[in-house]
Amino acid sequence: MLLVCVLLITNCASEDNSSNLNVQPTAEAKSWFNNHEADYNTSILQYIGSLQWENAIVSDGKDGEVIEVPFTLKENLSTSDEKGKLYNDHHRLVFIKNEPNNFKMYYVQAFTESESANISDKNYSYYSIKDNFNGQIFIQDLSSNKSNAFQFKNGQKTQPSLTAKWREEYYDYTFIGYWSEGGTFSPIKLLYCNGGSGSDDGGPTYGGGPIAGGGGSGTKNPTETTIIIITDPSFSNNPCLASIFAKLGGSATFQKYLSNFDGNFSVANLKLSASSTISNGVNAETSPPSNYLIDISFNLNNLNRPGLDVARTFMHEMIHAEMFRKLLSLSSVNGEIDATKLNQMLTQHNYPGLYDYYTRYGVNGMQHEQMAAHYMDTIISFLRGYDSGLTQSQYEAIAWAGLKGTASWNALSEAKKQSITSTYNSWLSTGSTQCN
Template sequence: MLIGCFGGGGDPSDNGGYPPHVGGGGSGGAISAPTPVQIIDALTGKAKCIFEKLKNSSSGFESAIKKFDGEFPVSHLKLTINNSLEANVYGKTYPPENYITEVQISNTALQSLSDLGKATVFAHEIIHAEIYRKMLSAAQRGTLNSETVTEQINLVNSLKDSFPGLYDYYEKRFKSTWNHEMMANHYRTTIADIIQKFDNNRLPRSTYEAVSWVGLGVLDKDKGLTTIAWDNLTSEEKTAINKLISENFYNGPSNCN
């Protein structure tokens, strides 16, 4: 299963879902400041149901959403439906353009997941969007694309000054899957917290921690692409995690139809 798209892009080896590391074009020219509308919600069906439940159940998720909904937001969050995403892709977060970070969710793909699995997709994607929001905050511009080397250098330096941890993954230890590496090391607890509250503590904490690995362990099964954090687990730990994922991410209560 190609879970890399689940959390922010197409093939993890390309830049489809990541800010270009060197160059990459962009809209160029002057960029308008954000308008008063910060969260554009165009969700329907299962995705809409899960999103509303998450907002009402988890202070962590609500806090992440509110970062796009302030009086002077750095960027907008646009939530849309795309039922034509690649096979086995549940959600996709695009790099911001003109201050808008778009998260696309496939209601078609969500059909194969439990409600807990659906909530995990949202938590994962919103963290991708939050990482992009931080990068825009540092760069003080509406896109992360760089038309010149100078623009790219300025972006890197802004991250170094404002978010040294993010800079470490994006520049010093750069890999095409840098944001999944960062999330695997630093955001799994956040995802587990969000989905545990969403699920009303129905299951042991260890289950939510296991499910949080979806999209942050095996990124591309066919290519054998994994994160370093996943590689550092023992084979016994991986087996136990995969069992809990199979039992709960794909199976279990599904009331959002």
């Protein structure tokens, strides 16, 4: 792996002293990581197989001591772009102390231009890059998830024009996935979307440039998320839908699902639209991904009901969209779900739950079954957060709307079914028909 510290076995006393001096900062970084790993909501930490603390590289310079820890990925996973054009990847976690007893943490990844490149020594570090290195280095701030990419030629960062081909290619996604024996890369989850080359915006750098200092526009609150949602005029110009969507900005549950379509990190885009041609009795439809786009379309003829019921439709369809997004992450071919690839991923890479629903109900039929079996508490919690004035039985009855006929519904007693239906109809008949 990249940057594994190769210590030459010699009698040189300075080498022994250098190794001993690395123990204290490495131990401190390890202790901090063990106490703070759970604070980070970032994909790469989920896939680390083994952190090689014994091979940590400690370098010193104007930003202080920097501890770099090589690691391997789980289960023969690898990383590349979606088309599999990047190869020979190597990984490190980088720790820089930014205040007493606290560190900033970064993910560093390198792709070389040569499959046989030997970059497993300490000459590749935060402060310097070996003079024969040709390739690309990506670095991600794990607090803000901001990323930058750098091209190196003979150990020097290149600074191409804005129209240079390699720079255009940097505005792309890096996925984690599997290489097949035939050399095809199958992405399963997006790690990050890099922010382009260079550090003019104050973002993280590597190989002789400051990460910890600089500040500027490259820093942002880790709780802030830039979410790009496409809203069709048919949706945004409808007062009911626009007002409900605005109110959902205060729903932590809804926003959690919406953030999975973050414009920087999602494998798909989300579009919200509306139509008057959707079948009667259908409140909304969520379309399977097409060209990386998932469309939720609301029935304009079914908005004469309480705002909470319309909000429930929002949440119901958002769960559909999230399910499609997960399936796309496993099986994307040109931004669509490929059934053959999906079946292969589910059978070969240990997704027993998804595989069970998929084989029993198919790509579309599985979603309501999953929702009824595993998402009822989520929907009820969402409803209570949107309107706290109802009873538990009313929340439960509203949550079941749209999920009748599933195996979970059919497993209920007839008395329970009748109670749920009666409670929902009673609430609906007495509630406001205004979407508010």
